[in-house]
Amino acid sequence: MENISKIQAFASKFKETNLAFTPTSIADAKNTLLHLDFPTTKTEFWKYTRLAKLAQLRLNQEKIRENEQVVAPLTDNGIVRITNGYITSFSKEIAGLTITPFSKCSEQQLSLIGKKADLKQNIFLALNTLYSQEGLFIEVEENAQIEGVFQLLFHAHGENCFAPFRVFIHVKKGSAFKLIQQFTASGEHLFSLPIVEYLVEENARISCDKLQMENASSFLLCEDYSIQKRNSTVLLNTFSISGAWVRNNSSFLIEGENCETNLNGAYLLKDLQHLDNHTIVDHIAPHCNSNELYKGILSGKSTGVFNGKVFVRPNAQKISAFQSNANVLLSDDASVNSKPELEIYANDVKCSHGSTTGQLDENAVFYLRARGLSEKSARSLITQAFIAEVVDKVEQKEVRDFIKNKLVELHDWTN
Amino acid sequence: MSNYTETDLEKDLQDQEYKYGFVTNIESDKIPVGLNEDIIRLISSKKEEPNWMLDYRLKAFAVWQTMTEPEWGHVHYEKPKFDEIAYYSAPKQSKKYESWEDVDPEMKATMKKLGISMEEQMRLTGVAVDFVMDSVSVATSFKSKLSELGIIFCSFSEAVKEHPELVQKYMGTVIPTSDNFYAALNSAVFTDGSFCYIPKGVRCPMELSTYFRINEGGTGQFERTLVIADEGAYVSYLEGCTAPQRDENQLHAAVVELIALENAEIKYSTVQNWYPGDKNGLGGIYNFVTKRGICERKSKISWTQVETGSAVTWKYPSCILKGDYSIGEFYSVAVTNNYQQADTGTKMIHLGKNTKSTIISKGISAGKSQNSYRGLVQIHKNAKNARNFSQCDSLLMGDTCGAHTFPYIECKNPSAKIEHEATTSKIGEDQLFYCKQRGLSEEKAISLIVNGYCKEVLNQLPMEFAVEAQKLLAISLEGSVG
Numbered sequence: 001m002e003n004i005s006k007i008q009a010f011a012s013k014f015k016e017t018n019l020a021f022t023p024t025s026i027a028d029a030k031n032t033l034l035h036l037d038f039p040t041t042k043t044e045f046w047k048y049t050r051l052a053k054l055a056q057l058r059l060n061q062e063k064i065r066e067n068e069q070v071v072a073p074l075t076d077n078g079i080v081r082i083t084n085g086y087i088t089s090f091s092k093e094i095a096g097l098t099i100t101p102f103s104k105c106s107e108q109q110l111s112l113i114g115k116k117a118d119l120k121q122n123i124f125l126a127l128n129t130l131y132s133q134e135g136l137f138i139e140v141e142e143n144a145q146i147e148g149v150f151q152l153l154f155h156a157h158g159e160n161c162f163a164p165f166r167v168f169i170h171v172k173k174g175s176a177f178k179l180i181q182q183f184t185a186s187g188e189h190l191f192s193l194p195i196v197e198y199l200v201e202e203n204a205r206i207s208c209d210k211l212q213m214e215n216a217s218s219f220l221l222c223e224d225y226s227i228q229k230r231n232s233t234v235l236l237n238t239f240s241i242s243g244a245w246v247r248n249n250s251s252f253l254i255e256g257e258n259c260e261t262n263l264n265g266a267y268l269l270k271d272l273q274h275l276d277n278h279t280i281v282d283h284i285a286p287h288c289n290s291n292e293l294y295k296g297i298l299s300g301k302s303t304g305v306f307n308g309k310v311f312v313r314p315n316a317q318k319i320s321a322f323q324s325n326a327n328v329l330l331s332d333d334a335s336v337n338s339k340p341e342l343e344i345y346a347n348d349v350k351c352s353h354g355s356t357t358g359q360l361d362e363n364a365v366f367y368l369r370a371r372g373l374s375e376k377s378a379r380s381l382i383t384q385a386f387i388a389e390v391v392d393k394v395e396q397k398e399v400r401d402f403i404k405n406k407l408v409e410l411h412d413w414t415n
Numbered sequence: 416m417s418n419y420t421e422t423d424l425e426k427d428l429q430d431q432e433y434k435y436g437f438v439t440n441i442e443s444d445k446i447p448v449g450l451n452e453d454i455i456r457l458i459s460s461k462k463e464e465p466n467w468m469l470d471y472r473l474k475a476f477a478v479w480q481t482m483t484e485p486e487w488g489h490v491h492y493e494k495p496k497f498d499e500i501a502y503y504s505a506p507k508q509s510k511k512y513e514s515w516e517d518v519d520p521e522m523k524a525t526m527k528k529l530g531i532s533m534e535e536q537m538r539l540t541g542v543a544v545d546f547v548m549d550s551v552s553v554a555t556s557f558k559s560k561l562s563e564l565g566i567i568f569c570s571f572s573e574a575v576k577e578h579p580e581l582v583q584k585y586m587g588t589v590i591p592t593s594d595n596f597y598a599a600l601n602s603a604v605f606t607d608g609s610f611c612y613i614p615k616g617v618r619c620p621m622e623l624s625t626y627f628r629i630n631e632g633g634t635g636q637f638e639r640t641l642v643i644a645d646e647g648a649y650v651s652y653l654e655g656c657t658a659p660q661r662d663e664n665q666l667h668a669a670v671v672e673l674i675a676l677e678n679a680e681i682k683y684s685t686v687q688n689w690y691p692g693d694k695n696g697l698g699g700i701y702n703f704v705t706k707r708g709i710c711e712r713k714s715k716i717s718w719t720q721v722e723t724g725s726a727v728t729w730k731y732p733s734c735i736l737k738g739d740y741s742i743g744e745f746y747s748v749a750v751t752n753n754y755q756q757a758d759t760g761t762k763m764i765h766l767g768k769n770t771k772s773t774i775i776s777k778g779i780s781a782g783k784s785q786n787s788y789r790g791l792v793q794i795h796k797n798a799k800n801a802r803n804f805s806q807c808d809s810l811l812m813g814d815t816c817g818a819h820t821f822p823y824i825e826c827k828n829p830s831a832k833i834e835h836e837a838t839t840s841k842i843g844e845d846q847l848f849y850c851k852q853r854g855l856s857e858e859k860a861i862s863l864i865v866n867g868y869c870k871e872v873l874n875q876l877p878m879e880f881a882v883e884a885q886k887l888l889a890i891s892l893e894g895s896v897g
Contacts, residue, residue, distance in 0.1 A: 044487070314815070329829035332796075338824040340835070347811035347841045357794075357826045357833040 005037045014131045021113040028119045032126035048305040048337045049276040059162035077148035085163040096144030102135035128164045135166035143174040156190035164193040171204040185214040198226040207235040214243030223249045230256030240267040251280040261290040266390035269302035276305040284313045292323040298334035307339040314345045323353035380413035475592035475602030489787040490756040495666045502604045567612040574610035589672040597668040598705040608639035613648035624653035638669040644679035651682040673708030680715045689724035696754025699726025712738030719875040721884040722749040733762035736770035743772040746872040751784035760790035765798035774805035780816035787819040794831040807837040
C-alpha cells in the first residue's frame with residue numbers, strides 16, 4: 001500500500017460534501033489535503049498547540065436527526081440546533097432575518113462564502129470546506145434591528161464523530177444583530193469544526209458571544225472570519241468554560257473606515273485542559289479602533305495560549321489598536337504562553353499591547369480574610385472579580401448571568 | 416530653521432551619507448575564497464593553533480553543513496554566497512609591535528579618523544583598547560597594568576596559545592557550535608576576537624574596550640569574544656564598530672559569550688555603526704550575531720546596545736539566568752533609516768529561583784526601514800519567584816517605515832510575575848506643541864523628544880561611550896538631534 005499522509009488517513013472515512021461554495025473551492029480543498037499535513041509545533045502558527053492526539057483519532061461523520069441535545073437554550077428567541085454538523089431543529093420565523101440552509105441558497109449568496117479565507121494554507125478550513133454536509137446562511141435585512149438574541153446551539157454527540165459545519169452571516173447595511181454560539185458535547189472522541197464567516201456592511205453592527213462548554217474528551221476548533229465595511233461595529237466575546245482541547249482562530253479584516261472591532265475572551269482552565277486563542281486584526285483602512293482583552297485563570301495541569309496579531313497596513317493612518325492579555329496561574333503544573341504581536345506599517349497610529357502573568361494578590365486575600373471571609377471565599381471572590389471585567393462586556397444580562405452561574409458551579413466558588 | 420518639520424527631517428535623513436566611509440590601504444594577507452575543510456585547516460595553521468582548536472573548528476563545520484539558513488526573521492535580503500567569501504584577512508605585518516611607535520602610521524591615522532587616537536586614550540581616558548583591524552589584534556594597551564591584577568585581556572588567538580585551559584573550559588559552553596546556523600559558521604571559521612578573564616574578587620579598574628572594524632572588501636569578519644568574570648569579579652566591556660563605505664554586501668557573524676560566575680557582574684555595552692547601505696538600499700553590512708551570557712548564583716549580566724548601522728541586523732543578546740538570585744538586563748536603542756532592516760531583541764531564560772530580568776527596548780524607524788523587536792521571556796518550572804519587566808517602544812518617523820513587536824512570553828511557574836508592554840506611535844503632536852509653545856523650534860523639539868525617548872537606555876552606557884552613542888544618534892538622525 002502506498003504511504004498516505006496523516007491527514008489523509010485522518011479523513012479517510014469522511015464523506016465528501018455536495019455543497020460547493022465556489023467552483024474552485026472543492027478542488028482547492030482537495031489539493032490542500034493532498035499537499036499539506038497536520039502542522040507540527042515547528043510551524044509558528046501551531047507553536048504551542050499539539051495536534052498529535054487529534055491526528056490519531058479515526059472519526060466518522062454520523063448523521064443524527066433526533067434532537068439529542070440536553071442543553072437548554074438561554075432565551076426562546078430564534079434557535080437553530082446543529083448536532084454533529086447536521087441541522088436538527090430550525091428556527092421560527094423572525095422579522096428581518098432570513099435563514100437558509102446552504103442547499104437552498106442562491107448562487108449569488110454562495111459566491112460570498114470563503115472569499116477571504118486562505119484555503120491553500122489551512123488544512124482545517126479545507127476539511128471544513130470538503131466535508132461540511134450542511135451549512136447555514138443568515139441574512140439580516142437592511143436597516144433591521146433584530147430584537148433579542150439569536151442562538152446557534154452546536155452539539156457533538158456519540159463516539160468518534162467529526163462535526164464540521166459552516167455558517168455565513170450577512171449583516172446588511174444599517175442593521176443590528178445579536179448572536180450566541182454555544183458549543184457542547186456528549187460522548188467520547190468528538191471533533192467539532194465550526195467555521196463562521198461574517199460580512200458586516202456599512203453602518204451595521206453585530207455582537208456575538210461564544211460559549212465553549214464541551215467535555216473532557218472533545219476537540220473543538222472554531223474559526224471566525226470577519227470582513228467589516230465602513231462605519232461598522234463587531235463585538236466578539238469568547239468564553240472557554242470547559243472542553244479538553246479548544247483552539248480559536250479569529251481573523252478580522254477591516255476594509256472600511258471608521259470601524260470598531262472589539263474582541264474579548266475569558267478562559268478558566270483546570271485539569272488537563274488546553275486552550276489556544278489566536279487572533280488577527282488586520283487594519284487596511286484608516287480611522288479605525290480595535291480593542292482586545294483576553295484574561296485567563298489556569299489551574300491543574302492546564303495550558304493556555306494567547307497569540308494576538310495586529311496589522312496596520314501602509315496608509316491605514318489614525319488607527320488606534322490595543323491588545324491586552326492577563327493571566328493568573330494557580331497551580332505548579334499550569335503554564336501559559338503569551339504572544340501579543342504588532343506589525344505596523346503606518347506612522348500616525350497609536351498601537352500598544354500589554355501582557356502580564358502572575359498570581360492572586362496575597363495582600364488582597366489578606367484584606368478580605370481580615371474582614372472575616374474564609375480563605376476559600378476570599379480567593380474565589382478575587383478570581384471572580386478578575387474574570388468579571390470580561391464577563392461584563394457581554395451585552396445581554398441573561399447571558400452574563402448564565403456564564404457567572406456556570407463558572408460558580410464548575411469551579412466550586414462560593415457565591 | 417524655525418520651519419523645520421518632520422517632513423524636512425525625513426528628507427535630511429534620506430540624504431544623509433555615511434560619515435565614516437573610508438578605506439585604509441594596508442596590504443592584506445588574504446586566503447583564497449571559498450569554504451571547505453582545507454580552508455579551515457589553512458586558517459588554523461596560519462594562526463598557529465593547537466590541534467584541539469582545529470578539531471573544534473572541523474566539528475563545527477560538519478554541524479554547519481547539516482544546517483540551513485534561518486528564515487523566521489522579519490528581514491528580507493539576498494543570502495550571502497558562502498563559497499564566495501574569503502574567510503581570513505589579516506594585516507600583513509607578521510612581526511609583533513614592540514611599542515606604539517612601531518605601529519603602521521596609516522593605521523594610526525585610521526584610528527584617528529575614528530576618533531580613538533591611541534595616545535589620547537592612553538593618556539586621558541584610562542581605557543585599554545584592543546584594536547582589531549580586520550581580524551588580527553594589532554595593539555593592546557594597558558596590558559601590564561591589568562596583568563598586575565591578574566586580569567587577562569588579549570586577542571582570542573593569543574588566549575588560545577597562552578591560556579588554553581581557560582579557553583577550552585569555557586568556549587562553547589554558552590553558545591554550543593550547533594546553536595544556530597551563524598554560530599556554527601563562526602565556530603568553524605572565526606579569525607580573531609577578544610578574550611577577557613577577571614580573576615576572583617577583582618574589580619576591573621577601567622573599561623575594557625575593543626574596536627572592531629571591517630576593512631578588507633569581500634571578507635566576512637568572524638569575531639569571537641569570550642568574557643569570563645570569576646567569582647565576585649566585576650568588568651565593564653565596551654564594543655564599538657564603524658566600517659568603511661562599500662557597495663558589496665559584507666557578512667559579519669560574530670559570537671559573544673559571557674560567563675558570570677557566583678557574585679560576578681558583567682556589563683557589556685555595544686555601539687554598532689556599520690555601513691548601512693546607501694539611501695537606495697544598496698550595499699551595507701549583514702550583521703548576524705549570536706550573543707549570550709550565563710549567570711551563576713547572585714551574578715548579573717547587563718547588555719546595553721545602541722544599534723544604528725548595518726543593512727540587516729539579526730541579533731538577540733540573551734541571558735541564561737541559571738543561578739538563584741541572578742539578574743539579567745537588556746537595554747537597547749535601535750535606529751533604522753532608509754532601507755535598513757533590524758530584527759533584534761533578547762532572550763531571558765529563567766532557570767534559577769528568585770531570578771530577575773529587565774528589558775527596555777527603544778526602536779526608531781525612519782525612511783523605508785523595518786524595525787522589529789523579537790524577545791523571549793521564558794520562566795522554567797523551577798524558577799520560583801521569577802520576575803520580569805519588559806517595555807518595548809517604537810517611534811515611527813515617516814509613513815513608509817515599519818515597526819513591529821514579536822514578544823514570546825512562556826511561563827511554567829505560578830509564582831512568577833511577568834509584565835510586558837509595548838507601544839507604537841509617532842512623535843506626539845501634543846508633545847511637539849508643548850515644546851514649541853515654550854519657545855523651542857520644531858527641530859529642537861524633535862531632538863529633545865528623541866533624546867528623552869532614548870535616555871533610559873543611554874543612561875546605562877559608561878561615560879566614555881555615552882558621548883559616542885549620542886554622536887551616533889545625532890549622525891543617524893541628523894537634523895533632529897543635536
